[in-house]
Amino acid sequence: MVSLTLNLLFFFVFATIPFANSQTPTPEAPAPASSTCNGIFLSYQYNGGSQIKPTDPTLQPYSFKSTLTVQNNGRDELKSWKVFVGFQNDELLVSASNAVLADGTTLPAAVGNGTVFAGFPMTDLKTAIETAGDDTQTSVQVQFLGTQFGVPLKDVPWPSNISLANDGYVCPATTKEGSIMFVCCTRDSNFKTNITLDEEFLPRQNGDLTIMYDVIRTYDSSYWAQVSIANHNPLGRLDNWKLSWDWMKEEFIYSMKGAYPYILDSTDCIYGPQGKYYGELDFSTVLNCERRPTIVDLPPTKANDSTFGLIPFCCRNGTILPPSMDPSKSTSAFQLEVYKMPPDLNRSQISPPQNWKINGTLNPDYQCGPPVRVSPSQFPDPSGLPANKTAVASWQVVCNITHPKGVSPRCCVSFSAYYNDSVIPCNTCACGCPSNTARTCSATAPAVLLPPQALLVPHENRTAMSVAWSALKHRAVPNPFPCADNCGVSINWHLFTDYNRGWSARITLFNWQETSFPDWFAAVQLDKAAAGFEAMYSFNGSMLEMDGVNNTILMEGLPGLNYLVAETDGANPQKDPRVPGKQQTVISFTKKNIPGVNIAAGDGFPTKVFFNGEECSLPSIYPTSNSNGKGSTMILSILLAAVVVLLIQQ
Known part of the structure; x- marks a missing residue:
């Protein structure tokens, strides 16, 4: 019995050895790419279309x-994360969860x-260290839905x-595997910063314009x-500002x-859901329930109104001046009462609005970033005591002047000279x-030179003057005639004098709009x-340093004369053209200690x-001098004659 058992055991062992050796070892599954990253891991996965x-x-x-997945695998908390996605297929993004532009x-x-x-x-x-590896606090996923053009379904629209x-971060080239880029x-x-990593909030940033959203109660x-x-910009300004944002959690403005x-x-x-939740609230007194409200400033007559005013600045x-003109008028402020919706019904659950936008009537374009949580602002105590009161929470929005592609200026300049x-x-x-101007005027033909008096009348009244002036000067007139400049404000820079030790210019401002410009x-x-x-x-004039270069002259109206009036009717509106608002001054310069300056050639x-x-x-061109033209022609003639003489002698 024992020998039979041993024989069976040996048979089993030897029978299984060849079988075991014939098995192909199963390779270990490759580790996810994120597991080898000790920084910020980013991935973009195409899910279909x-x-x-x-x-x-x-x-x-x-x-x-x-x-899009953003995962913090590093040792430092990533505050206010931002990720660039290089869309390149004319994408129109319809929605994005857990992120804003x-x-x-x-x-x-x-x-x-x-x-x-x-x-x-x-x-x-946060980091895995401080959360014990809780992915819900260390990573976020953004689900994109949109439309792309031209990339067929068989390909991935990377x-x-x-x-x-x-x-403070550097990213190498991306890697692609299947439908994932990471x-x-x-x-x-090499990045130098004065921010300590253990600070609770990010420091306030600099910008052309900053907006603070301070929760005070x-x-x-x-x-x-x-x-x-x-x-904060020495040349930035807003007139009749309009401020807008998006409420992200169904908030609404009750009072302001x-x-x-x-x-x-x-x-x-x-x-909407607000009416169902606040069933007993009198919504006739609610100011605004739009998801994207637009806020405007009040007139000065409301500054001391007990209901609408009594807020500093x-x-x-809606006028915000540059600090170079008047620091006391470079700030604007208001307060608003915001009602929240479930589930954010506690004192500490506050979400600032997103997608901020601010603009004015004839001012630069601003592009605003997302609100960033910063240290709570401090305000003078309203009781008058020598103490500061701290906000409950503060967010900063930084806006910078931008020049959007395809957006035209709103003012223009003409040049003239004494010669x-x-x-x-x-x-x-x-x-x-x-x-739709093709049938009436040419949008591409260069503007026709004008007689000086034509600057005083609107463009629609200049055609006859321009044609007559061109005929007098034996210049051809384009057909169709060039379109107008269509600017609300135009400025004429006239080179007034030019002599050995100095020169002067005359600048004239024309307002062709129905709106006046105070300050x-x-x-x-x-x-x-x-x-x-x-x-x-x-005017009041002063030198202004811009970007470290002292080559800018700032000018403003004298006290009591800093009002550029709007365009008005002529003396006889039936036959006289409209009259622009205008102001003018002469500016004098010296040539001392400025070697090589050539005023007529463009330096002026x-x-x-x-x-x-x-x-x-x-x-794009400067006025030319007839004398300069004759001199150039004479020099060219002399050179040409010299060449001819040399050719004859050979």
Whole structure:
């Protein structure tokens, strides 16, 4: 019995050895790419798409779905995360979960040139160390839904790249595997910062314009916030500002002080979830229930109103001046009472609005970033005691002047000089032209030179004068005639005198709009000749340093004369043209200690001109001098004669 058992055992062992040796070892599953990253791991996964209407073989639209993952595998908390996604297929992004566009654009939006996303509502990503590896606190996923053009379903509509947009990180080239693109971004050892990593909040940032959203009182279902707008750009300005944002959690504005909604409307609340939850609330007193409200400033008459005013820096008709003009008028502020919705019904659950946008009537364009949590602001105690009161929570929005592609200026410049009796007018369509001008005027033909008196009348009254002047000067007139400049404000820079030791210019401002400009200002940049600025006789003038270069002259009206009136009717409106508002001054310069300056050749004409912060369109040519032309012709004739003589002698 024992021998039988041993035989069976040996048979089993020897029978299984060949079988075991014949097995192919199963390779271990490769570790996820994120597991080898000790920094910020980013991945972009294409989840699929479908062809959508209309059918267009040349530019077929396809829907797409994709997922962006941001995971903090490092040792430092990632505050206010931002990621660039290099969309490159004319994508139109319809929705994005857990993120907003960092430039403040509201979805849907065209993102075909790439865009930066900022986290919302989860703005900060903690580390695995401080959360014991809790993925819900260390990572976030953004689900994209949109439309792309031209990439068929068999291919993946890849972005050009993905990278972390936070300062202090460096990202190598991305890697693709299947339908996933990923990259590991690490700390840049060469990046210098004065931020300590254990600080609770990010430091306040600099910008052309900053907006503070300070929560000053909070309750379970509502809170009061103060919004402060501060201008930091020496040439930045806002007139009749309009401020807008997006509520992300169904909040609504119950009351305000120091400003007011552009539209008073509680309809969305009455027919929405707010009306159901706040069933006993009188919505007739609610100011605004729009998801994207627009806020405007109040007139000065409301500054001391006990209901609408009594807020420092409020009620200035939406005018925010540059600090170089008047620091006390470079800030605007207002307060608003905000009602919240479930599940955010506790005192500490506060979400700031997103997608901020601010603009004025004839001012620079601003692009605003997302609100960033900063240390609570402090305000003087309203009791008058020598103490400061701290806000409950504070967020900062940084806005910078931008020049959007395709957006035309809103002011223009003409050039003239004492040595030429023709004026080089503003460029054709300098401030844009309607799309249907082809039958009436040419949007591409260069502007026709003008007699000086033509600057005083509107463009529609200049045609006959321009044609007659061209005939007198034996110049051809384009057919069709060039379109107008279509600018609300035009500026004439006239080279007045030029002599051995100095020179002078005359600048004239024309307002062709129906709106006047109180506290106006203008600025000119003279790259070479500005250092010789001596005096301005009818305006206040001063030198202004821009970007470390002292070549800008700032000018504003004298006290009591700083009002550029609107265009008005002529003496006889039936036959006389309308009359623009205008102001004028002469500016004198010296040539001392400015070697090589050539005023007539271009040094006496500005390279940039600003009006109320808006950069104006400039002509591309300067007035020419007849004497200079004769001299050039004579020199050319002498050289040509010399060449002929040499050829004859050979």
